[in-house]
Amino acid sequence: xxxxxxxxxxxxxxxxxxxxxxxxxxxxxxxxxxxxxxxxxxxxxxxxxxxxxxxxxxxxxxxxxxxxxxxxxxxxxxxxxxxxxxxxxxxxxxxxxxxxxxxxxxxxxx
Amino acid sequence: xxxxxxxxxxxxxxxxxxxxxxxxxxxxxxxxxxxxxxxxxxxxxxxxxxxxxxxxxxxxxxxxxxxxxxxxxxxxxxxxxxxxxxxxxxxxxxxxxxxxxxxxxxxxxxxxx
Numbered sequence: 325x326x327x328x329x330x331x332x333x334x335x336x337x338x339x340x341x342x343x344x345x346x347x348x349x350x351x352x353x354x355x356x357x358x359x360x361x362x363x364x365x366x367x368x369x370x371x372x373x374x375x376x377x378x379x380x381x382x383x384x385x386x387x388x389x390x391x392x393x394x395x396x397x398x399x400x401x402x403x404x405x406x407x408x409x410x411x412x413x414x415x416x417x418x419x420x421x422x423x424x425x426x427x428x429x430x431x432x433x434x
Numbered sequence: 435x436x437x438x439x440x441x442x443x444x445x446x447x448x449x450x451x452x453x454x455x456x457x458x459x460x461x462x463x464x465x466x467x468x469x470x471x472x473x474x475x476x477x478x479x480x481x482x483x484x485x486x487x488x489x490x491x492x493x494x495x496x497x498x499x500x501x502x503x504x505x506x507x508x509x510x511x512x513x514x515x516x517x518x519x520x521x522x523x524x525x526x527x528x529x530x531x532x533x534x535x536x537x538x539x540x541x542x543x544x545x546x547x
Contacts, residue, residue, distance in 0.1 A: 364539075420530075421533070422466075428475075
């Protein structure tokens, strides 16, 4: 199993541009999550999903959108990128307890 | 409010010098406490799950313990390869149908040879 995969690994965006961060898991987990991690800070939950077609906001959802059309995929969309969205983004999935994380996407908005 | 606090923020040890990392939590109805290891530039890697007070789990030089208010990650005779950030997370009873975790800020461990 590949586990949780994320693309791209790195990206530089200009202010106002948009992009989609991809996340795929092959463990047949129903639950999936998007976090951001800033230097010296913990993981902050952006959005989560409890199954295909069901998504909900986490603690920092502003400026982001998600969709969940299949069990495997959970893309994160950034509209009108802002410097405050410079961060490392992690996708995770779980069955019900421990979460398994992808390798992350390092995003810089300038 | 459910919350998790880890201490210290940073810890420097000499190789072979044993120590402990602390994770204090306040949560309504603990369903599980999780320890992760995170290496620079990588995603968190799952280490342990603890479910009830008195439970212990071990893996190589690491041992995690749990009380009703806190968890400790004991590192025995650490090696430089144990250097990483260690994250603690809890799952509250109210999150049983979402799987959401509440993470602490982490403890960055550096082990010098």
